[in-house]
Amino acid sequence: MGPEERARVVESLPGEVTWDEMAMPEGDPHFGAKVRTLDVLKGYFRNQKRKVYLGAELPVYYPAERRFAPDLVAVLDTEPHERNKWVVSHEGKGLDWVLEVHFGGDRKKDAVFNVKRYAQLGIPEYFIYDRRKQRLEAYRLLSPESRRYERMLPRQGRFVSEVLGLELEVSEEKLQLWAGNALLLESAEMLARVQEKLEQVALQREEEARRREEMELRLAEETRRREETEQRLRVLQAEVEHLQRPKE
Incomplete structure (x- = not known):
């Protein structure tokens, strides 16, 4: 398949997911946590002058896999222009970091099914922010070849994201991000x-x-x-x- 034909195929892929492929809406607490975290990350990496693509509810296509749309995604060293989908075969790389925000509905999707699936896809880090319980869980692949997550343990209440170069914690009833001793706003x-x-x-x-x-x-x-x-x-x-x- 030549470049032009490949581009046409990528363009033809749907830029949205169906209700059967994503969780039901969970209201303002769920939406607000995503928007706030996305805003904080965009501001941080913009100030760092580093190319990082950050997206929310973006349809993601891995080869021979059913598409999915995580709450938040990050891909390092990638042009941060707007996209309506992430096609791994077209972009040349998969996701580096995923955050799922849970407030209601079936928790098994985030805490069981996605833990297994994201590891098998080779996504280096996966975070789950339970907004209702104000709890954070985090998982990491110990090597690029690994396809099984190891659960991260917090250090003084914070989880270290090696992918983002930041620390995350739940404090004051919201997800907080730190760059060293500096709280990101x-x-x-x-x-x-x-x-x-x-x-x-x-x-x-x-x-x-x-x-x-x-x-x-x-x-x-x-x-x-x-x-x-x-x-x-x-x-x-x-x-x-x-x-x-x-x-x-």
């Missing part, structure tokens, strides 16, 4: 902090302006008093000189 949180800092700077400037104004008023008052004192001294000096003049 979503866009809204970063904007809120920037706004808070701008307000603090504005207040500091107002306080500095108030202090300068008070200082200028004090200096003006001191100058006025000094001038009055000098004027009184001149008057007294003139009176003394008048009194010291010899009388005719």
Whole structure:
């Protein structure tokens, strides 16, 4: 099959999955966790200036496998342009990292079936965020050739993703991501902090302006008093000189 024919085949593949192929909607808690995590990851890798493709609910095609659509996927060192599907044979590589968010429905799909399937597909890391129970599970292939996951153990409450180069934990009832000691923030949180800092700077400037104004008023008052004192001294000096003049 030539490149043009291959491209036509890839283009003809559906860019969506059916209800039979994906879990039923789980509401705002499920959707919000995906959106927030995707936003945090995109912001981090954008700042790192590293090409990483990040997608949500993207139909994925592995050769001779039934398509599926994970909640979140990451593929390293890949152009991050928009896609409506991920075709492994066309892209030249499979997924590097998958996150499934669970809130309702059949948990076995994420915690049993996908653990086996994603390992067999050779996906290096797989994370499960149980939003209802506020719990995180993580799995890793110990070698590229392995097709069986080993369950990760947390380090001081955090799971280390070697693929992403980040640490993940559940804290304050949400999934948090860390780069070393730095907590990664979503866009809204970063904007809120920037706004808070701008307000603090504005207040500091107002306080500095108030202090300068008070200082200028004090200096003006001191100058006025000094001038009055000098004027009184001149008057007294003139009176003394008048009194010291010899009388005719």
